[in-house]
Amino acid sequence: MPDDGRDDEESPLEIHHQHRDVQGGWLRPAVFGAMDGLVSNLGLVAGVAGSTADPSTVVVAGLAGLTAGAFSMAVGEYTSVASQRELVLAELEVERTALRRHPRDEIEELARAYQRRGVDRPLALRVARQLHRDPEQALQVHAREELGVDPGELPSPTVAGLSSFCAFAVGAVLPVLPYLLGVTVLWPAVSLALLGLFLCGALVARVTARSWWFSGLRQMSLGAAAALVTYGLGTLFGTSLS
Ligand SMILES: [Zn+2]
Secondary structure, eight states: OOOSOGGGTTSOOOOOOOOOOTTOTTHHHHHHHHHHHHHHHHHHHHHHHHHOOOHHHHHHHHHHHHHHHHHHHHHHHHHHHHHHHHHHHHHHHHHHHHHHHOHHHHHHHHHHHHHHTTOOHHHHHHHHHHHTTSHHHHHHHHIIIIIOOOGGGOOOHHHHHHHHHHHHHHHHHTTTHHHHTTOOSSHHHHHHHHHHHHHHHHHHHHHHTSOHHHHHHHHHHHHHHHHHHHHHHHHHHHHHHO
């Protein structure tokens, strides 16, 4: 029975249209990691600079904050992705066993899933049977239907951990950079970090479809607020301790 789309005979198939990457891809985690590094290290550097006039103390604190923060982000991301991955792998094993032991039930399960979406029963059964001829194909389809994952595209914990580390470090280095280059006052570090936050905010707007200047200004003011609070605390404790 030829049922391949009579509607499409007149107009050519249009299946090559582009979508934005709705998952956000690598850009989203990279920008968020960099923003984390920027906010936390700008706060740290401002706090220490508020309590001491010694630039080398600020540099040591800034570099320690960079390293500690990057490791903490990497470990957190690695653990989170690894445990998610282990959970999915365990569930895939459950599905693989079910496919081997009860192939007829699994065909039925898949057919019903298609029926729920409006495919009539004979066709749903036919598609399910054909997909089940290849066990790996069957596992893929069941994983997508029941777990919502693609078994071939599970995220890697190592890649996730490493990229978090790098993203945080890139953000966190900005508030320390002027001090590393020999500047002894705080404002260049603050300006550089706020500029970085503005850029990050503007980049996030590409993913969220908000206006870039709004998003940029919002990140910048949040970072400035954090820096102001820690600078105030630093001044307070610096004078009370000395
Ligand atoms: Zn199944």
